[in-house]
Amino acid sequence: MASLLQRTRKISAILQEGRHDKVDFEAMAMRLSPILDSVVYIIDNDGKILGYDSSIDYSNQRLDDMIKTGYVTKDYLQAALKIYSTMTDIPFRHELSIFPIEEEERFDGKTFTVVLPVRGAGERLGTLVFGKLNKNFEEEDLVLAEYASTVVGIEVLHEKQDKEKNIARDKDLVIMAMNSLSTSEKDAVDHIFRELDGTEGLLIASKIADRVGITRSVIVNALRKLESAGIIESKSLGMKGTYIKVQKEYFLEYIFSKENI
Missing domain, CATH: 3.30.450.40 (GAF domain)
Structure with missing residues (x-):
């Protein structure tokens, strides 16, 4: 031994x-x-x-x-x-x-x-x-x-x-990304992820736009900003909608918290 x-x-x-x-x-x-x-x-x-x-x-x-x-x-x-x-x-x-x-x-x-x-x-x-x-x-x-x-x-x-x-790094990233959004884009994000009800799923932007009373372009711009910041990943599925997956765990906690009100 x-x-x-x-x-x-x-x-x-x-x-x-x-x-x-x-x-x-x-x-x-x-x-x-x-x-x-x-x-x-x-x-x-x-x-x-x-x-x-x-x-x-x-x-x-x-x-x-x-x-x-x-x-x-x-x-x-x-x-x-x-x-x-x-x-x-x-x-x-x-x-x-x-x-x-x-x-x-x-x-x-x-x-x-x-x-x-x-x-x-x-x-x-x-x-x-x-x-x-x-x-x-x-x-x-x-x-x-x-x-x-x-x-x-x-x-x-x-x-x-x-x-x-x-x-801590993810929290800073999420806050900076959300601060880069306009008021209407923040409102769109809130509706999108309440609709998603989880960390991933399928989104039909036109339906949310009609129901909430915002333009589809606002939703698209908000998603692009979040994706470029690495907060989410998205993939167009054509007529079926857009597949979205949250990459940063803190993101959902932030947008549903009082910090974001």
């Missing part, structure tokens, strides 16, 4: 190799699994499985189905969120064991789970879970698991900060 230093360097490499636009937690789990020779789950505070991999054969149909849904069970999440420090060598029948209880005979009860809270900037960001068959976690394994939780925490925090920056 590789030395503690060698395995620590492999975990450090996850941070040192640079970041992309979006953190690949699935790839991170694939890196961590062979280092600790274990099952690995990276779970967020909503129970979403951000990353999963296993270097051991332990799964069954129920777990496979759970992984496909992308979420751990509510009971498991609730139990995990009550853990505030590393919990080690969790036995097979414990509620936090990651191994399927119906497979007790198969594993002969010789399984061990470690659950670690993932933290960053003073807040709980998620949970990291490791599992081993037939051997418990040695001290070196626990050192690596603790270090891995720190690395995962840094990456989760980076992604959270990036998301917050993107939301």
Whole structure:
């Protein structure tokens, strides 16, 4: 087996190799699994499985189905969120064991789970879970698991900060785009997206123009301005109308809020 230093360097490499636009937690789990020779789950505070991999054969149909849904069970999440420090060598029948209880005979009860809270900037960001068959976690394994939780925490925090920056940027973009519209165009946009009733759908401009009492050109100009700003994407379907899809999530929140009155 590789030395503690060698395995620590492999975990450090996850941070040192640079970041992309979006953190690949699935790839991170694939890196961590062979280092600790274990099952690995990276779970967020909503129970979403951000990353999963296993270097051991332990799964069954129920777990496979759970992984496909992308979420751990509510009971498991609730139990995990009550853990505030590393919990080690969790036995097979414990509620936090990651191994399927119906497979007790198969594993002969010789399984061990470690659950670690993932933290960053003073807040709980998620949970990291490791599992081993037939051997418990040695001290070196626990050192690596603790270090891995720190690395995962840094990456989760980076992604959270990036998301917050993107939301702020989108808000500014939406406000600038809406400020570029005339009063009649703003009125048209309000009617268009109330009619759409969602983030995408089919619009027949002439019908809205007749019902609201505005010209079709006002609707067309408003849509062009929003599309050029990257707020929406649109595609003419001829006589059927125009297909519209909202690209910025904040847009609908803004036009239906008091800020836009």
